[in-house]
Amino acid sequence: MVDMKVNLCGIKMDNPVMAASGTFGYGKEFAELYDINMLGSFSFKGTTLEPRFGNPLPRIAECEAGLINSIGLQNPGVDDVIAKELPELAKIFNKPVMANVGGSSVETYAEVSGKIDKCEQVGWIEVNVSCPNVHDGGMAFGTDPGVVQEVTEAVKANTTKPVIIKLSPNVTDIVSIAQAAERGGADGVSLINTMLGMGINLKTGKPVIANKMGGFSGPAIFPVAVRMVYQVYEGTGLPIVGIGGIQTAENVIEMMMAGATAIQVGAANLVDPYTCKNIIEQLPAVMDKYGIDSLSSIIGGAH
Amino acid sequence: MKQMNLTILSNECIAEDIYRMVFETGEMLVEKPGQFINIKIDGFFLRRPISISDWTDNTLTIIYKVVGAGTEVMKEMTAGQVLDVLLPLGNGFDIMQSGERPLLVGGGVGVPPMFGVAKELIAAGVKPVVVMGFNEESQIFLAEDFEAIGAEVHIATADGSVGTKGFVTDVVKDLEYTSIFTCGPLPMLRALDSCAPAEIPGWFSFEERMGCGFGACMGCSCKTKYGNKRICKDGPILERGEIIW
Known part of the structure; x- marks a missing residue:
């Protein structure tokens, strides 16, 4: 019997497999298909202080081995999430959920986190300082070490829950950003968010996405994610949630060997809604194949 | 919504760039007219959403237009091939208030x-x-x-x-x-x-570019008089009174 349990920032998880924010909504659509309690957890749709519609359409485009999105953090706002979505979620999910929060200023990040802090269902707060699709925050926060530290400190001051800073790959030196989060008191980091990309429609001669640029995700970015997780593992002492292009149990093991304590599946959920379930079911056999008894024992094993 | 592996019974050209594909289903899979299916095609990352034209308790028919690389591949598919399909998707038409004409x-x-x-x-x-x-x-x-x-x-x-x-x-x-x-x-x-x-x-x-087709990604959202709706999940059919033109 293999052991898939991991401990992420003091919270025990049955397995390291989570669904990534923005690809799993608030769980409802997937709970119609299978019991989502089999997941380690999931990170719910990025939530901001005020409701947001997001960017103009089209805001999804396919590309080789992935997709480009510029949703722009559409969400009903934190008050609505707390009043409606979380009670609904409680009916279908009985594990600690990861709350993904966004902001347009240091203050709004702190305020949303303060509101989420009071939600018992929430295990971790994942702070999105890396959304490439919002002009008034997001990635602008995650590309400057000083600002990352400041946001982290402000969020930490407003919550007792573990704070995980979600990092952008669209930087020259991701380690310096992760270290800034660490200095700010972060309990962990998650990486990577989408890579800034663009597609051009040959018929119109214009960008496919209305917002011109968007976040590129999918299996193509997996090696970039593994590399950055590996670097951040070396450069900080923080637990890492590895994200980026994961589609298989083998990908999970690779990401953990690079240094991830837990992982998130993103784009793959949109194509095959059973991806997380399949990965969890296949993990024991793949662990056996590589002689792994305990997943927690392989974290950072590649170093 | 279910994920099914459906076998193609036929795939024929019925007009210029228009093809009819019939699947064997073994059961009644459609709830309402106007719903759609989302098809995985080898070599493409996202699925292709295509509306359902007809169905019985053992078949499902889609009619699609060849408009891009994905449908170019689809038109070459033949009877016996098996496709990974998510269905039924979308709200569908409610005919209860049709009146007599x-x-x-x-x-x-x-x-x-x-x-x-x-x-x-x-x-x-x-x-x-x-x-x-x-x-x-x-x-x-x-x-x-x-x-x-x-x-x-x-x-x-x-x-x-x-x-x-x-x-x-x-x-x-x-x-x-x-x-x-x-x-x-x-x-x-x-x-x-x-x-x-x-x-x-x-x-x-309504038609819109979709990511997942089942309500998870918010790729196809639109504004209505009753709030934001996802074309794939809350639509594709909107009631006349709620549409913001």
Whole structure:
């Protein structure tokens, strides 16, 4: 019997497999298909202080081995999430959920986190300082070490829950950003968010996405994610949630060997809604194949 | 929603760039006309959402237009091939408030879901008036199928090669009807809304670029008078009164 349990920032998880924010909504659509309690957890749709519609359409485009999105953090706002979505979620999910929060200023990040802090269902707060699709925050926060530290400190001051800073790959030196989060008191980091990309429609001669640029995700970015997780593992002492292009149990093991304590599946959920379930079911056999008894024992094993 | 591996029974060209694909299902998989399926095609990351035209307790029919690389691959598929499909998706048309003379309007590749609506109405004892719009004669399809099930059929072609010369609205303006069910290009939907009397209830099916097709990614959201809706999950059919044009 293999052991898939991991401990992420003091919270025990049955397995390291989570669904990534923005690809799993608030769980409802997937709970119609299978019991989502089999997941380690999931990170719910990025939530901001005020409701947001997001960017103009089209805001999804396919590309080789992935997709480009510029949703722009559409969400009903934190008050609505707390009043409606979380009670609904409680009916279908009985594990600690990861709350993904966004902001347009240091203050709004702190305020949303303060509101989420009071939600018992929430295990971790994942702070999105890396959304490439919002002009008034997001990635602008995650590309400057000083600002990352400041946001982290402000969020930490407003919550007792573990704070995980979600990092952008669209930087020259991701380690310096992760270290800034660490200095700010972060309990962990998650990486990577989408890579800034663009597609051009040959018929119109214009960008496919209305917002011109968007976040590129999918299996193509997996090696970039593994590399950055590996670097951040070396450069900080923080637990890492590895994200980026994961589609298989083998990908999970690779990401953990690079240094991830837990992982998130993103784009793959949109194509095959059973991806997380399949990965969890296949993990024991793949662990056996590589002689792994305990997943927690392989974290950072590649170093 | 389910994920199924469906076997293709047939895949044939029925008009210029228009193909009909029939799947064997082994069971009734569709809840309402106007729903769609999302097909995984090898070599492409995202699925292809395609509306359901017809179904029985053992088959499901889609009619699609070849518009890009994905549908180029689809048109070469043959009987016996198995496809990974998510279905049924979307809210579908509710025919309960059709009245005695519902108007069904399909524009181009928006025609197929109207066939399912017509069948449901006829099964309920209501004879629909079908108006189909195409650019030219070579693009016309399903007209005989609608007639065969007992619908009243009108055709408009932009070049006047068949039926009324002009747009569907050039036919619709002279008709009397109790409700509208429609699917087609956005300008057509907008024109229909403008020409229909305000008191006529209507259900309009919208098309949008989708990521997942089942409500998770928010890729296809639109604003309505009743708040934000996802075309794939809360739509693709919106009620006339809630649409913001």
